[in-house]
């Protein structure tokens with residue numbers, strides 16, 4: 018009797034175990050497919066069926082690498098025992114750069130309550146309009162298609178030199194591969210970057226994905242090396258100070274100063290920057306560093322001075338305080354806080370005192386520090402990567418503007434198209450929803466690039 022009871026218990030237990038398995042089986046997937054039609058759309062296809070009822074709920078989930086949240090999309094379909102459906106990601110509306118990667122999977126349900134979640138599958142956005150050549154290592158992948166092997170190798174080698182120096186000097190570790198796409202003409206670039214990009218745009222940076230897209234004509238190799246390294250430095254610095262909530266801000270002079278510093282090895286200031294700097298020292302017209310903690314001027318000659326001062330300040334910190342202090346500063350900016358508090362903690366001086374130390378070092382007159390309120394910019398998280406379940410999250414940031422600006426600008430008049438600056442409504446939207454620092458960097462990159470090209 019006891020044996021029979023035990024047998025019955027086992028039988029019931031087995032039956033109970035078997036039930037959920039058979040209940041999960043009715044829904045099967047015949048096929049899934051990802052089709053890359055850059056730069057029109059990405060298509061995610063599904064063919065599925067249920068042996069128990071009508072499939073009446075389908076959701077596509079997309080998780081982009083580098084973005085904290087996943088996006089849930091509901092494709093259109095007619096409920097039935099077998100369903101074929103697709104979701105079309107409109108790249109014109111929601112741009113993703115070449116090189117962006119992610120995973121997708123499907124949640125499927127039928128009207129009998131059966132459910133199936135498919136395995137996650139990887140996808141990658143590729144610009145298939147060109148035959149890309151590629152050089153890569155664990156830290157950097159450089160793609161190009163014009164200029165031949167030597168052109169790509171020169172850019173790749175220069176970028177790797179910069180990475181090596183940055184890692185050595187600042188303690189950053191490049192653990193997310195930076196992808197750089199070099200478009201061989203400005204026309205090509207414009208066909209591949211986001212539709213909303215301004216006319217002057219010569220490149221875009223996507224810090225969340227670690228991707229830089231730049232236009233470099235093969236005949237402009239030397240300039241291309243500087244521009245590529247400049248943008249690469251921004252990417253690496255922002256990778257360093259990035260938090261799960263998005264970018265944290267740092268003084269603009271430090272961000273741009275580092276980017277200019279690593280353009281050349283060893284860091285030097287060419288005449289387009291050193292001349293206005295010398296003039297400003299002589300005429301006592303240097304801009305307060307506190308001002309350069311925030312926005313840079315839109316006027317190109319003023320911006321040139323801002324870049325020159327930024328470079329010079331970074332150079333000064335390296336010489337006076339040592340490179341390990343820069344590493345400590347970056348570490349603190351990652352944690353966040355008021356700029357002055359961070360500078361005081363690591364260097365023992367606030368922005369104004371540092372400014373005067375630097376002025377003494379470069380032979381400028383001391384500046385009278387006006388009484389001021391405590392309204393200096395402070396580090397703050399931007400929530401560009403915050404959850405948005407309604408649409409895929411992507412942020413296109415305008416950045417350095419090599420070619421187009423050069424074509425649009427006369428050699429003597431380097432007035433930037435500053436109407437594109439932060440007051441531009443399109444840009445304002447990005448400022449609210451994207452990584453503010455990087456957007457502004459991009460705008461400044463434009464000015465920087467423009468000036469570069471005009472000399």
Ligand SMILES: [Zn+2]
Nearest residue numbers: 273276458462
């Ligand atoms: Zn920059």
